[in-house]
Amino acid sequence: MKLTALRAAALSTVLAVSGVAGSAIAQDNPMVGGAAMYADKNIVENAVNSADHTTLVAAVQAAGLVDTLSGEGPFTVFAPTNEAFAALPEGTVETLLMPENKDxxxxxxxxxxxxxxxxxxxxxxxxxxxxGSHEIETVGGCVIDAKVDNGTVTLTDENGGTANVTIADVKQSNGVIHVIDAVLLPKM
Incomplete structure (x- = not known):
């Protein structure tokens, strides 16, 4: 019982410090990218309404993953924002969206x-x-290292790149979205 109470207290601290306690978790339909995210809609149905995720939606469409991420799941999606994609080297997103780079x-x-x-x-x-560190295996075969750093959940990809969870626990009918501020890349 003490461990559960300790874990709950630690989580409350982490979420309060990272600023998500009063936003995504406390609301039935949290706002992401200026749009309400409805728990009875799937990942794709909600993502298309977020002004902060237009690049991600375009990439999911170009990759042919709409049906998969609209499927039963469950899925957890660490969803990079448009700013996260814009931080990649110039021309990267445009190159990735070309049909010959679909894989x-x-x-x-x-x-x-x-x-x-x-x-x-x-x-x-x-x-x-x-x-203090947990490895997460992804559908794409990547391993992400999750930690709590200064009250924020951080994810480190196989190249040492890091992303912070900026909005947690955006519940979907087929899983959950955690908004992140960087694109995680497979080992290169």
Whole structure:
């Protein structure tokens, strides 16, 4: 019982410090990119309404993953914002969206997807149980290292690139979205 109370207290601190306690978790329909995210809609149905995720939606469409991410799931999607994609080297997004680069795009996108419904409480619990760092295997075959750093959940890709969870626990009918501020890349 003490461990559960400790875990809950730690999670409350992490979420309060990272600014998500009062936004995505407390609301039935949290706002992401200026649009309400409805728990009875699937990942794609909600993502298309977020002004902050137009690049991600275009990439999912170009990769042919709309049907997959509209499917039953469950999925956890670490969803990079438009700003995250814009931070990639100039021309990267345009190149990835070309039909001849579809396989590479699919790999990158599926390195943001976990075949499970992982809410932040579970993720923070796994990080704590593993001594402060938890490896997450993605659908794309990538391994992401999750930690809590200064009260924020951070994800490190196989190249050492890091992303911060900026909005956690955006519940979907087929899983959950956690908004992140960087694109995670497979080992190069």
């Amino acid at each position: 590479q795009l699919v790999t990158i996108l599926t390195c943001h997807v976990v075949a499970a419904d992982v809410m932040s409480t579970a993720l923070v619990g796994m990080i704590e149980d593993d001594g």
